[in-house]
Amino acid sequence: QGEKLSHALRISAYVFSTGLLTFTALANSVSWVTQSITLGNFWQTAWLEFYDYMEGDEWAIFLVGAALVPALAFWGFNGILLVADITGKPTFITRYRIQLGKNDPVDKKKLYKAIYTALGNQFFVSFPMLVPMFYIMQWWDNTFSKELPTFQWFLVELSIFTVVEEILFYYTHRLAHHPVLYKHIHKKHHEWTAPIGVVSIYAHPIEHIVSNTLPVMTGPMIMGSHIVSVSAWFSIALVTTSISHCGYHLPLLPSPEFHDFHHLKFNQCYGVLGVLDFLHGTDRMFRQTKAFERHKVLLGLTPLSESIPEPPKKEE
Secondary structure, X not given: OHHHHHHHHHHHHHHHHHHHHHHHHHHHHHHHHXXXXXXXXXXXXXXXXXXXXXXXXXXXXXXXXXXXXXXXXXXXXXXXXXXXXXXXOOHHHHOXXXXXXXXXXXXXXXXXXXXXHHHHHHHHHHHHHHHHHHHHHHXXXXXXXXXXXXXXXXXXXXXXXXXXXXXXXXXXXXXXXXXXXXXXXXHHHHHOOOOOHHHHHOOOHHHHHHHHHHHHHHHHHHHOOOHHHHHHHHHHHHXXXXXXXXXXXXXXXXXXXXXXXXXXXXXXXXXXXXXXXXXXXXXXXXXXXXXXXXXXXXXXXXXXXXXOOOOOOOOO
16 A cells, blocks of 8 residues: 555656646746737736726626636537537537447437536526625635736646646545435436536536535635636636537547546546546546547547447457
């Protein structure tokens, strides 16, 4: 056990140190490019114009940034995926299906149920949770500042948000798999063993509060982030979780193999980044599969299900 822990800590230290160096280099490079492309104060000017248009109404600004923009990002992205799920077209998307033969086409009765539940969770769970968050953000007295945060600071915040989400989501998600909680709460989400994008927020209301929403909201509340940072983070989080559930391993997008495997096997791959799964050994089975070999960003056009196919099933 001591050797295992030591090995895990060394791996984690290597991952974080490499990530930090990469992050610093990218932050400086992207910041320079951004300053060049955006002609200096473009975003600052746009923000001030929007602020004046909203007449400085902080509640209205908060609703647009924390609710409307992320919702449009979620349904805009999933709208494209739903067309592929329902019609099987365009084939450019459907040929990248992870679990071949599943949702081909998707069960419309299950789909409508998932959409209604997702909308219900957004309107009756997520949006009401923004009320206490609004007052917490007001207390920080920075969220509605007329001066935008620098791009470098936003990248720092983004990394902190990601770590906070990983910790909170992993442990609340794993707790939800306790037999008592699973039967009454989490089982709803696992009705989909081959998930699609909209299923990312298809969950029991309690689970949606504890595992889906709070892990994403906590980082900005701890940091007292600007509403523009909050809006960008919420949108990124919703699109990312949609990718994790979408069922397609598409070129240039983050790999969804990790979480798709969780829906397939139930007791593996509880987290988002996979670091805590490695430390706790909850990805051991996943690492022995072809899905693990496919768990990378696809840089070409050949589906990984073709270049790294599943081994043929043994005949009984």
